[in-house]
Amino acid sequence: MILLDGKKASNDIKNEIKAEVDKMIAKGEKVPHLAAVIVGDDGASLTYVGSKVRACERVGFESTMVRLPHTTSEVELLHKIEALNENDDIDGFIIQLPLPPQINTQRVLMAVDPSKDVDGFHPENFGKMALDMSTFIPATPFGILELLERYDVDTKGKHTVVIGRSHIVGRPMSILMSRKGWPGNSTVTLTHSNTKNITQITSQADIIISALGVPNFLKAEMVKDDAVIIDVGITRVEDESHPKGYVITGDVDFENVSKKASFITPVPGGVGPMTIAMLLKNTLLAREQRRG
């Protein structure tokens, strides 16, 4: 079994990005500037956005965190987005999800200038991705592709089973794994909450990408020998014995599944850190495209 070490790969990527930023600085160019908008004070969301800001500092990017109260109206958020779209100093920005219930997420994501949409959530960018056009690929799926590539995982002609059809992971992942080229070229089955007999499907998978959010959902009995296992789950499970009061738990019963797997991502330290590294990569791309 080979561990797909997202912590290590993300550090390598950050060093590569840092080297690019150093070149920009040496030439007297403006460095990439990422903004993150967070509405409300959900603990997990604040942690993730905090990690993104720290990652920016680490590679030499400028960053701005925009904090809005949980009572923010959709119109107020749309005005903030308009300001970020027009602010020439900002190269890319993200609206941290989930948003409070009074705000329509799809309308908000459609308001982001596609050229600054480093999350790749705008329908124009999602459409481009589905059509193999160059665009911002959503950070989590992008990070998974990057991990498969860095560990030289063979995906061609393999059966990939994706669990979960979310707009930010499962759905784009199913499209990307079926695309021509590598990583990709696999035969994809997209499973979800209405899938019947999921064990019958996962047992036939060469590659399983689980983005469900149910701790320890994927058991050893559901996996065939030598499968490649990608765990996107990051649920906080209460645990009094831990200083933080919780442990981050993946979708995969790692202890038992890892005994059968050829490659497997740990949680934490797998897909999560890759997500942050690829957001930085998209922001660097946004800067380069805006410079022309």
Ligand SMILES: Nc1nc(=O)c2c([nH]1)NC[C@@H]1CN(c3ccc(C(=O)N[C@@H](CCC(=O)O)C(=O)O)cc3)C=[N+]21
């Ligand atoms: N607009 C938007 N873009 C996102 O990319 C986005 C989002 N909204 N909403 C929530 C999800 C989740 N997400 C994670 C990022 C990093 C870790 C991460 O670094 N995880 C660490 C552990 C972090 C911890 O201690 O909680 C790890 O897995 O090792 C996890 C999850 C980005 N998301």
